[in-house]
Amino acid sequence: MKKDQPGKRAVPEEVNIAHEFTLDQLCANPDNPRKTRNPRYDDIKSSIRARGLDSVPLVTRDPRLPEGVWTFSDGGNTRYAIMRELWDETGDERFYRMTCVVKPWAGRFDCLTGHLAENETHGQLTFIDKALSVQEARRLLEEEIGKKVSLRELATALTKNGLPVHFSSVCRMEDVVRHIYPWMPELLCSGFGGQELRQLLKLRKSAESIWEKYQAEKFIETDTDFTPVFGACCSKFDDPELWSFEMFRDELIGDLTQAFPCEGLNYDGWLLELKGNSIPDAMEPENGISFATVEQTVPEAELQEGGRDISIETELQQSEPHQSSDNNSPDFQNPDDQEARTEKRSSCQEPSDQASVIPDYFCAQPDIQPSLVKDPAEVSEPQEHAVTDSLWHVNALQDDIDHLQNLSWRLSWEIASAHGCGDDLEPACDSETSPGFRMVSASHASDVAIFLDSLTGATHHAEDVRLSTVLLIGSSESDSPLFNDEQTLTLFRLIRILRRLRELQRLNAAPVVPVNEG
Structure with missing residues (x-):
């Protein structure tokens, strides 16, 4: 039988300090970007039911809410919904209270960005949820600063707020919301991407x-x-x-x-x-918030920004390779004109070499600095340096075991899903020593799943070395590599995440050496 509801606690005033809240002092964020059920909802609920809530969400005081009510600023809506569900089902008081850290109110734009960044780490938002939220973020930012915001400015603002995204990705989302969503809402909400x-x-x-x-x-x-x-x-x-x-x-x-x-x-x-008019695409992970920077489309509104109406034909003539690489050319004398040309180049220019395309890691690795993942017209240093930096950099905000485990699972799943074997893997974040993912069963697993599982330290058979050669390099006789260039870069990113995860796990397991005083 359900217990009587405990009394409310006083509302805390200190910020950046953990406080205990009751469910009645909290509410889901009104700007929550997740419109559909979290695909991991049942797993998260089972974990909370068994172990309680072992994470500490961030909450803030939204002035739109009644006095004494707090909302979540950087994720936490799913956990709140589960805690309320468990409280209603069981009456167990441990589900009625949540320990949260109070964060100063920074505005709706910051809150929405925080939720997007957190959801990218802990759950798979559908593409349309991300696209609609980015559109809403643009509206909120325009309200805050009191002027129109271009898509390039929006991408920069999102990046500064901890949500790495390339300008071309924002353009793509704008196109989906404008040209596809009004006609296909059910298909997009089902996870189409x-x-x-x-x-x-x-x-x-x-x-x-x-x-x-x-x-x-x-x-x-x-x-x-x-x-x-x-x-x-x-x-x-x-x-x-x-x-x-x-x-x-x-x-x-x-x-x-x-x-x-x-x-x-x-x-x-x-x-x-x-x-x-069709140009073949490189394969990309399903449900990504962005697409590889091949054949980007700039919305019509961006072409006319600032009174300029730039035709595609004119811009293609202005984007010759020798011009884009010469800092002394007239193209670099006017920053406004240069930005317009750069926006159009990222939209219209087709790379002739698929191997030169740097993938946008926003959908899978929210910890990568997007300033290191630029389109070719913006890169003033050798492109291989940008690839190395974007693959190797780990943001300090995600440099912990929990975030790295989730990144490891997400990256492995994307690689496996690209080859139709995503179901061969499952999350493995049940302890601090877990690698983030594991194979469901070795008996009927695909070669790709077996290879990915071997990166966690699992040993399956003596063919692992040969298998890695076939997948990554191919043979000199007839077999071409199974992984294309973009998937290989994603694999290298997964290796980097696993290396850092194992490093932190070793540090946690190391005994504490007492310091001799005097």
Whole structure:
């Protein structure tokens, strides 16, 4: 039978000090970026039920809330919901109180950024949750500073607040919210993202470009614009059970053929045009908040920022490689013009060498300094130095066993999922000596899972060395490496995280040597 509710405690006034709060003194953050259930909710609940809450969330005083009520500033909403659920279910008083550290109120933008950063470490937000939250962060920042904020300024502000993100990633999220979400909310909320979402955005961009090109060249009049045609097609596939990129493309071409009467642009004509505008993508982890910096799209609003209306054709002519690398050229004399050119270059320029692409680690490694992961037009030092720094740097805020275990699990899962074997691994964060992930079962595991598990110190068979060669290097006869360049960089990042994790675990296990006084 449920116990009577204990009395409320006095509201603490000291900041940066741990205090004990009752559930009635706390509430979920109104700007919580997570709109869907945490995929690890049941696991977290089981752990809290068995061990109690062993983490200390940060809380703050949001002036919008009633006096005496505190909210979470950097994650903690899921843990609060679980504690309230367990209190309602059991009446056990240990679930009615939470020890939290009081943090000064820094504004809604800072709070939202803190929640995004924490969720990136401890749980998988859907792409659309991240994109909508970044859009909301832009609105809050504009309210705070009293002026319009460009996407590049937003990326810089997010980075300074502990949420490393590349400008191109913010552009991509803006495109998804503007062009996909209004028509496909159910599909996006189901977790749709990664490579298929990238293909959809590229298909949309290519189709719209073809539409506008033929409309201008052939003086074609239509009863509708491109946007409602594309949107209506998206609405037909707004169901996770119905989605298929090939079927969507087939349906879209049929709709475009009917809506755009043009000689030579029948079904086969559209198909040939779309294939001609298509550029193969490197594989990327599913549900990432960002995409690799290949073929970035700058939203139309960014092209016209500050009264400038820059055409893609003009910008491509201005972005010759020899100009972008010469600091003495006229391109570098006007900072405003240079920023406009840089934004467009990151959007329109296609790298000719996939191996030169530096992946954006925002979705998997929130501890990487994004200033070290720049697009090619901004890099003034050798690109390999940026790769080395971004792979090796560990932010001090995430340099602890708990964060590193979560990063280890996230990175290993992304690599395995890219090869269709994500289910072969599971989280392993149950003790301070755990590596963050482990293999579910060795009997039917894939080679990729076995290789990743071997990085934790597990030994499976004598073929581990040969397996690593096949996965990373390939053979001189016929076998090409199974891991592409981007996955190999992610693997190196995983190795770095595991090395640092093991270092901290060894330090924790080392005996304390007494100091002789006198």
